[in-house]
Amino acid sequence: MTKPRRIYFTVTNDLSYDQRMHRICGSLVEAGFDVCLVGRKLSSSKPLAEQRFRQKRIRCFFNRSVLFYAEYNLRLFFFLLGRRMDAICAIDLDTILPCLLISVLKKIPRVYDAHEYFTELKEVRTRPFIHRCWLAIERFCVPRFTKGYTVSEGLAVAFKTQYGCSYELIRNLPVLKTEEHLPQREDFLLYQGAVNEGRGFEYIIPAMRELNYRLVVCGDGNFMSNLRQLIKEYGVADKVELKGMMMPQELRPLALKAALGIGLTEKEGLNQYYALPNKFLDYIHAGLPQIAMAYPEYEKINREYEVAFLLSELSVREIVDGINRAMLDVSGRAAMQANCMKARTVFCWQQEEKQLIRFYKKLFRLD
Numbered sequence: 001m002t003k004p005r006r007i008y009f010t011v012t013n014d015l016s017y018d019q020r021m022h023r024i025c026g027s028l029v030e031a032g033f034d035v036c037l038v039g040r041k042l043s044s045s046k047p048l049a050e051q052r053f054r055q056k057r058i059r060c061f062f063n064r065s066v067l068f069y070a071e072y073n074l075r076l077f078f079f080l081l082g083r084r085m086d087a088i089c090a091i092d093l094d095t096i097l098p099c100l101l102i103s104v105l106k107k108i109p110r111v112y113d114a115h116e117y118f119t120e121l122k123e124v125r126t127r128p129f130i131h132r133c134w135l136a137i138e139r140f141c142v143p144r145f146t147k148g149y150t151v152s153e154g155l156a157v158a159f160k161t162q163y164g165c166s167y168e169l170i171r172n173l174p175v176l177k178t179e180e181h182l183p184q185r186e187d188f189l190l191y192q193g194a195v196n197e198g199r200g201f202e203y204i205i206p207a208m209r210e211l212n213y214r215l216v217v218c219g220d221g222n223f224m225s226n227l228r229q230l231i232k233e234y235g236v237a238d239k240v241e242l243k244g245m246m247m248p249q250e251l252r253p254l255a256l257k258a259a260l261g262i263g264l265t266e267k268e269g270l271n272q273y274y275a276l277p278n279k280f281l282d283y284i285h286a287g288l289p290q291i292a293m294a295y296p297e298y299e300k301i302n303r304e305y306e307v308a309f310l311l312s313e314l315s316v317r318e319i320v321d322g323i324n325r326a327m328l329d330v331s332g333r334a335a336m337q338a339n340c341m342k343a344r345t346v347f348c349w350q351q352e353e354k355q356l357i358r359f360y361k362k363l364f365r366l367d
C-alpha cells in the first residue's frame with residue numbers, strides 16, 4: 001500500500017484563527033494526503049483545537065518588525081530541515097525563502113500559495129526600505145516557484161505578467177453551512193477581518209460621526225493602535241465596539257445578526273485592487289448585504305448576484321451616503337439577502353476544494 005504523500009504548509013500567523021488553512025489542510029487530509037501546518041505561537045495564543053491534520057507552532061523571541069521575520073524564517077528553516085516531506089508549500093511571501101531552500105536541499109516539489117500580492121500591500125509599499133527588501137526576495141523566489149495558485153483572476157494575471165508564472169485559481173471560499181433558523185437582524189454594522197493599513201478606517205471612523213448606527217469591529221492587526229486613536233480623535237467611542245480577535249465559531253453568530261457588512265479597502269497597490277478578500281465571501285455566506293468598493297473582483301460577482309452596495313470612491317461622504325442609503329433601503333437589503341443565499345451555493349468550498357485536490361494530485365502525478 002502506497003504511503004500518503006506528506007505536504008508541509010507554512011504561515012506566520014496564529015493557526016487558531018486561520019480558517020483558510022484549516023479548510024485547505026482538512027480537504028487534503030480527506031483526499032488522502034498527510035498534512036502538517038506550521039505557524040506561529042504568541043504568548044496570547046489559545047490552545048490548538050484538534051484537527052484532522054498535524055499542527056506545529058513556533059515561538060519566537062521577537063514578535064514584530066524585521067527581527068521577527070528574520071528569526072521566524074531561521075527557526076522555520078531548521079524545523080523543516082529535520083522533517084520528512086514529499087512537498088512544501090509557502091503561504092505568501094513571508095515564508096517563501098526557507099521553503100525554497102528546503103525544497104532544493106530535499107529535492108522535493110515546491111508550491112507557492114499566493115494568497116496575497118505581498119509587495120503590493122499598502123503596509124509594504126509605503127515603507128521604501130521594507131518594500132525593497134521584500135521585492136528582492138520576491139524577484140529571487142517567485143520565478144523559482146513554477147507551481148502555485150492564487151485567490152483571484154486579477155492576481156493570477158498580475159503574477160503571469162510580472163514573473164511569467166501561470167498560477168491556478170483556487171479561491172478562498174467558505175464552507176457552505178445551512179441554518180435552520182436565521183436570527184432577527186439588528187441595526188448594527190459589522191467589520192470582520194484584519195485591522196490593517198489600507199482597510200479604510202481613516203474614512204470609516206470619521207464617517208461614524210454622521211451615522212446613527214453602531215459599528216462592531218472583529219479582528220486585530222497592525223492598524224489597531226491607530227484605530228483606537230481615530231476613535232478617540234473623532235469622539236465615536238460610544239458608536240464603535242472593538243471585540244479583538246475572535247474564533248470562527250464566535251464570528252458567525254454576529255454576521256448572522258448584523259444589518260450590513262463593511263469591507264472597504266484603499267486602491268493602494270495591486271493587491272487591494274484585485275483581491276477577493278475573506279470577508280466579502282464570509283458576508284455572502286451569512287446572508288449579509290455589504291458595502292464594498294467597485295473593484296473588478298467585487299463587480300464580477302455583483303453582476304451575477306447583487307450582494308453588495310458598491311462605492312465608486314473611498315471618502316467619508318461616500319461612506320456616509322452609501323451606508324445611509326443601504327440601511328434605509330429595507331427591501332433592497334432583503335433582496336440582497338436572498339441573492340446571498342443563492343450565491344453561497346455556488347461560491348462555496350465544497351465546489352472549490354475540487355480544484356485544490358486536482359492541483360495536488362497533478363503535482364504528485366496521482367491522476
